[in-house]
Amino acid sequence: MNNDFPITKRLYYNNSHLLEFSAEVLNCKPNKDNWSVILDQTAFYPTGGGQPFDTGRLGEAQVVDCVDNDEHIIHIIDKAISGTVLGKIDPLRRRDHLQQHTGQHILSQAFIQVAKAETRGFHLGTNSSTIDLEIDQLSPELIAKAEDLANKIVFENRLINIHLTNEKDKFPLRKDTERENCIRIIEVEGFDFSPCGGTHAHQSGEIGLIVIRSIERIKRLWRVEFLCGQRALLDYRAAHQIAIETAKLFSAARDKSPELVIKLQQELKDLQKHNRELLNQVLKAEATNIYNNSTPNSNNLRIVKATFSRSLDELKTLAQLLVAQPSIVALLATTLESPKIIFACSNNIDIDCGKLLSQFCKEFDGRGGGKAEFAQGGLPIGTEFETALESLVKSLQKSYE
CATH class of the missing domain: 3.10.310.40 (Diaminopimelate Epimerase; Chain A, domain 1)
Known part of the structure; x- marks a missing residue:
C-alpha cells in the first residue's frame, strides 16, 4: 500500500460503540482472492494487542480481515468498492470483544492488587480469553479474591475514561509503553490505567460479569482462562444444565451430585476389582x-x-x-x-x-x-x-x- 495516503482516522479511538460510519475510499487494490482497501476514516478495529479484528460490511463488500499498517488500517474485503461507502460493524462481535477486553484490564489490575501478579500476555480467543500471570503460586483463595475484586469494580459501574496524551508519566500506568507521542490510555475510573488501542466499554457495568474458568501452569507463568459478559452467561447456562441433568440421574438435589458421583466412582472401582x-x-x-x-x-x-x-x-x-x-x-x-x-x-x-x-x-x-x-x-x-x-x-x- 502507498504510504502517501493520509493517515487513517480511527473513529473507535473515541467511541467504541460507533457501529455505522461514512468514509471515502482512498485506495482499493486487488489481491489474488480479495481486495485491500484504505479509507480516510474507519470504525473497524484491526487485529492487535491480543484483540481480533472487527467484521462487518463496507457498502456491499464483506470485511473478512482488518490489518494495522501503522499509519493506515487495511480492510480486506471480498469485492471492489469506490467513492463514498457506508461502513457497518458487526454489533455482536464488537460488543463481545469490548466486554472481554475491558474485563481483561479489570482482572489484570485485580491480580496485581490481591497477588502482586503482573500480566505478561493476553489473548482474546473465539470462545474464551486468557491472561498469563507472573507469579510463583496461584492458590484458589487468590483466584477467588481477584475474581471478587474484579466483579466489585464491574458492579460499581465505573466510568471508562479515554485519555489521549503526550504525558504518560502523569498516569499510574499498570504497564509501560514504548510509544512517546499521543498515547491512548484507558482508565477504569480510579482503578486501572493502561495504554491500549483496543475497543472498550463506556462503563464497567457493560461487562456484566467476569468469571475465571481455569488456570494452567505454562513454564514460569500461570495462564488464567476467563469469560466476560455474554460468554459468562452462556457458560453458566451450559454448566447449570449439566448440573440439573446430572442431579436428575441421581434423583437428588443439585448440590448433592458431587458426593453421589464420588460414591458411584468408589462403587465402580470396587466392582471392577471384583470383576478382575x-x-x-x-x-x-x-x-x-x-x-x-x-x-x-x-x-x-x-x-x-x-x-x-x-x-x-x-x-x-x-x-x-x-x-x-x-x-x-x-x-x-x-x-x-x-x-x-x-x-x-x-x-x-x-x-x-x-x-x-x-x-x-x-x-x-x-x-x-x-x-x-x-x-x-x-x-x-x-x-x-x-x-x-x-x-x-x-x-x-x-x-x-
Whole structure:
C-alpha cells in the first residue's frame, strides 16, 4: 500500500460503540482472492494487542480481515468498492470483544492488587480469553479474591475514561509503553490505567460479569482462562444444565451430585476389582483345562493351540498362566477384532518365540515379534486364520518331536 495516503482516522479511538460510519475510499487494490482497501476514516478495529479484528460490511463488500499498517488500517474485503461507502460493524462481535477486553484490564489490575501478579500476555480467543500471570503460586483463595475484586469494580459501574496524551508519566500506568507521542490510555475510573488501542466499554457495568474458568501452569507463568459478559452467561447456562441433568440421574438435589458421583466412582472401582478377581479365577480354570486336555509328545513337550473371543490382555494373562507350567508351548489367538496371536513358551524350552512369530506373520503380510519366551503379532483381516495357525502348529510339532 502507498504510504502517501493520509493517515487513517480511527473513529473507535473515541467511541467504541460507533457501529455505522461514512468514509471515502482512498485506495482499493486487488489481491489474488480479495481486495485491500484504505479509507480516510474507519470504525473497524484491526487485529492487535491480543484483540481480533472487527467484521462487518463496507457498502456491499464483506470485511473478512482488518490489518494495522501503522499509519493506515487495511480492510480486506471480498469485492471492489469506490467513492463514498457506508461502513457497518458487526454489533455482536464488537460488543463481545469490548466486554472481554475491558474485563481483561479489570482482572489484570485485580491480580496485581490481591497477588502482586503482573500480566505478561493476553489473548482474546473465539470462545474464551486468557491472561498469563507472573507469579510463583496461584492458590484458589487468590483466584477467588481477584475474581471478587474484579466483579466489585464491574458492579460499581465505573466510568471508562479515554485519555489521549503526550504525558504518560502523569498516569499510574499498570504497564509501560514504548510509544512517546499521543498515547491512548484507558482508565477504569480510579482503578486501572493502561495504554491500549483496543475497543472498550463506556462503563464497567457493560461487562456484566467476569468469571475465571481455569488456570494452567505454562513454564514460569500461570495462564488464567476467563469469560466476560455474554460468554459468562452462556457458560453458566451450559454448566447449570449439566448440573440439573446430572442431579436428575441421581434423583437428588443439585448440590448433592458431587458426593453421589464420588460414591458411584468408589462403587465402580470396587466392582471392577471384583470383576478382575473373577476373571482371574476364570482364566486360571481355563488354563488348567487347556493344560489337562493337552497331550505331551515323545519329548514330554505340550504344544497347545486355542482361539478365543477375548481381549488381547486376557490372552496374555492366559498365556502367562499356561507357560508357568514346565515344557509347554502356547499358541493363543483372538478374533475379537483383527486377528491377534500370542506365542509363548516355558523357560525350560529352547525356542525363540519372537523370531519364529515374526517370520510366520511376514508370510501373511502381518507383523509380529517379541522376546524369546513371549511374543505377539497380528495378521490382516481376511486371512485364513485357523489354517495359518494350524500350519504353525504342525511346523512346531515336526521340529520338536
